[in-house]
Amino acid sequence: xxxxxxxxxxxxxxxxxxxxxxxxxxxxxxxxxxxxxxxxxxxxxxxxxxxxxxxxxxxxxxxxxxxxxxxxxxxxxxxxxxxxxxxx
Amino acid sequence: xxxxxxxxxxxxxxxxxxxxxxxxxxxxxxxxxxxxxxxxxxxxxxxxxxxxxxxxxxxxxxxxxxxxxxxxxxxxxxxxxxxxxxxxxxxxxxxxxxxxxxxxxxxxxxxxxxxxxxxxxxxxxxxxxxxxxxxxxxxxxxxxxxxxxxxxxxxxxxxxxxxxxxxxxxxxxxxxxxxxxxxxxxxxxxxxxxxxxxxxxxxxxxxxxxxxxxxxxxxxxxxxxxxxxxxxxxxxxxxxxxxxxxxxxxxxxxxxxxxxxxxxxxxxxxxxxxxxxxxxxxxxxxxxxxxxxxxxxxxxxxxxxxxxxxxxxxxxxxxxxxxxxxxxxxxxxxxxxxxxxxxxxxxxxxxxxxxxxxxxxxxxxxxxxxxxxxxxxxxxxxxxxxxxxxxxxxxxxxxxxxxxxxxxxxxxxxxxxxxxxxxxxxxxxxxxxxxxxxxxxxxxxxxxxxxxxxxxxxxxxxxxxxxxxxxxxxxxxxxxx
Numbered sequence: 001x002x003x004x005x006x007x008x009x010x011x012x013x014x015x016x017x018x019x020x021x022x023x024x025x026x027x028x029x030x031x032x033x034x035x036x037x038x039x040x041x042x043x044x045x046x047x048x049x050x051x052x053x054x055x056x057x058x059x060x061x062x063x064x065x066x067x068x069x070x071x072x073x074x075x076x077x078x079x080x081x082x083x084x085x086x087x088x
Numbered sequence: 089x090x091x092x093x094x095x096x097x098x099x100x101x102x103x104x105x106x107x108x109x110x111x112x113x114x115x116x117x118x119x120x121x122x123x124x125x126x127x128x129x130x131x132x133x134x135x136x137x138x139x140x141x142x143x144x145x146x147x148x149x150x151x152x153x154x155x156x157x158x159x160x161x162x163x164x165x166x167x168x169x170x171x172x173x174x175x176x177x178x179x180x181x182x183x184x185x186x187x188x189x190x191x192x193x194x195x196x197x198x199x200x201x202x203x204x205x206x207x208x209x210x211x212x213x214x215x216x217x218x219x220x221x222x223x224x225x226x227x228x229x230x231x232x233x234x235x236x237x238x239x240x241x242x243x244x245x246x247x248x249x250x251x252x253x254x255x256x257x258x259x260x261x262x263x264x265x266x267x268x269x270x271x272x273x274x275x276x277x278x279x280x281x282x283x284x285x286x287x288x289x290x291x292x293x294x295x296x297x298x299x300x301x302x303x304x305x306x307x308x309x310x311x312x313x314x315x316x317x318x319x320x321x322x323x324x325x326x327x328x329x330x331x332x333x334x335x336x337x338x339x340x341x342x343x344x345x346x347x348x349x350x351x352x353x354x355x356x357x358x359x360x361x362x363x364x365x366x367x368x369x370x371x372x373x374x375x376x377x378x379x380x381x382x383x384x385x386x387x388x389x390x391x392x393x394x395x396x397x398x399x400x401x402x403x404x405x406x407x408x409x410x411x412x413x414x415x416x417x418x419x420x421x422x423x424x425x426x427x428x429x430x431x432x433x434x435x436x437x438x439x440x441x442x443x444x445x446x447x448x449x450x451x452x453x454x455x456x457x458x459x460x461x462x463x464x465x466x467x468x469x470x471x472x473x474x475x476x477x478x479x480x481x482x483x484x485x486x487x488x489x490x491x492x493x494x495x496x497x498x499x500x501x502x503x504x505x506x507x508x509x510x511x512x513x514x515x516x517x518x519x520x521x522x523x524x525x526x527x528x529x530x531x532x533x534x535x536x537x538x539x540x541x542x543x544x545x546x547x548x549x550x551x552x553x554x555x556x557x558x559x560x561x562x563x564x565x566x567x568x569x
Contacts, residue, residue, distance in 0.1 A: 002450070006450075007446060007450070010446055010449040010450045010453065011446045011449070012430070013449055014404065014408075014434075014445050014446060014448070014449040015411060015430055015433040015434055016433070016434045016437075016442060016445060016446060017430055017431040017433075017434075017435075018446075023439075024439065024442060024443050024446070027443060027504050028443055028446055028447060028450075030504050030505060031396070031443070031447060031504050031505070031508075032447070032450065032451075032460075034393060034504075034505050034508065035393045035396070035397055035451070035460055035464075037389070037390055037393045038390055038393050038394065038397070038459070038460065038463040038464060038467060039459070039463070040390070041387065041389075041390040041463065041466075041467050041470075043463060043466035043467055043469075043470050044463075044466070046466040046467075046469050046470050047469060048462075048465055048466060048469055049468070049469045049472060051295075053324070057324070058324060059321055059324065070188055073185070073186060073188060074417070075184075075417050076417065084413055085413075085419040085420065085429070087425075087426050087429050088425055088426060
């Protein structure tokens with residue numbers, strides 16, 4: 001069983017505060033316990049299929065200007081500047 | 089006026105002059121106003137719909153070039169961008185998000201003179217199978233409003249089934265189109281991976297999700313596929329379908345076709361009525377000249393665990409952008425101490441998204457990736473090999489779309505593993521990139537049952553032909569709402 005502390009640690013790395021999410025821990029433990037079924041699949045020797053794409057199949061790497069006034073979607077902006085809160 | 093006509097019939101009626109787009113769209117809006125307070129299929133409605141229909145009627149009258157959809161009202165799942173329209177993903181995180189551009193599928197529909205009638209409800213960020221995880225409240229099943237409509241495209245399926253639109257576009261990551269289509273008695277189609285552009289679909293699990301139609305008939309699905317499928321420079325995973333016409337020869341039938349019955353999806357854990365319906369579908373197919381053999385895919389047992397591991401991992405990365413700075417911003421502009429920022433960063437996510445984000449951080453992390461993520465990827469590989477092997481012997485595979493009947497609200501929401509197993513029959517198509525379709529087949533005790541067919545990659549057309557043949561063996565009652 002994965003411990004409560006381990007889940008809290010991962011949550012913090014994911015920028016999720018779990019203090020008032022204690023109800024989730026039990027469910028997450030159940031979900032992870034269910035994933036243990038993967039141990040029985042006996043797939044250790046299996047090759048991974050990787051999607052291949054040659055570089056010439058990618059679109060050209062060039063700047064396409066966007067005409068829309070995207071910045072107007074933001075709540076805090078002035079001209080072409082975005083205001084974000086100061087984090088310390 | 090019959091709002092229950094198919095897309096094909098709608099076009100015929102418009103062409104014959106028996107119907108105008110304005111009449112039909114106005115009636116559809118009236119219908120939504122009448123039933124949607126009970127069903128909650130929609131999150132927002134296009135206020136200009138009637139006006140837009142009127143201008144399409146003008147084009148029809150003056151014989152201007154008019155697009156193939158001729159003003160038919162189609163709804164769009166609210167995780168697909170429609171320009172200058174709210175696209176919330178049924179999340180508080182995106183409650184104010186106005187999409188700045190159209191998804192490729194939406195531009196293609198608009199070019200063909202479709203009326204985008206509204207945006208439909210879903211489980212938050214498409215994570216769920218009941219719509220109970222929508223931050224704006226669940227949709228109801230039009231066949232019985234005490235039951236879930238399925239999900240995550242539950243609003244789309246409910247809207248099509250309850251005559252609140254002619255068709256809808258949903259997205260399918262592990263059955264999110266086919267499951268609600270089955271629960272609401274509609275046709276739901278997940279195409280071969282790459283057949284339809286995902287540009288403008290808000291990402292959840294890119295490597296397996298696809299956009300697809302939910303419609304009243306298989307022909308309507310083929311019709312919409314003709315419009316929305318194909319290469320897109322904005323989505324590098326799209327594949328060239330050579331401009332296939334999916335509607336041509338849709339009545340080819342299944343004479344001589346071999347169909348595999350997936351053992352792991354038709355025996356253990358399948359509800360008796362669902363099982364009986366599946367057997368009936370098989371015998372209907374036999375009556376049309378198809379032959380059957382049993383196929384065993386032992387990796388199916390592990391498919392749901394693999395599916396959740398992979399999707400949580402991709403979600404953990406895709407949803408990292410929702411950090412209350414770029415989206416969901418509700419800070420004072422003044423400074424924050426980092427930990428107090430952290431406490432607000434993901435607060436606007438609902439419970440299921442929060443849990444899957446944590447899972448998505450955990451299963452691929454150093455020390456755990458070998459046990460979870462890597463094994464999940466290997467199960468995906470082995471399952472793909474098994475399905476490919478099976479499809480060398482048979483033309484397609486059959487199983488019920490969902491092993492159980494629609495269930496009541498609250499019945500499974502507190503048991504995550506029970507909820508996992510609802511999608512045991514649908515995730516295989518996603519993990520193996522195959523096309524799959526749910527065909528409405530029976531109403532049992534007032535609740536719909538759908539039958540699923542899974543086909544070869546890029547043989548979407550053959551799958552639609554078989555689905556059409558099965559559809560024509562049954563006549564289903566009208567929706568009681």
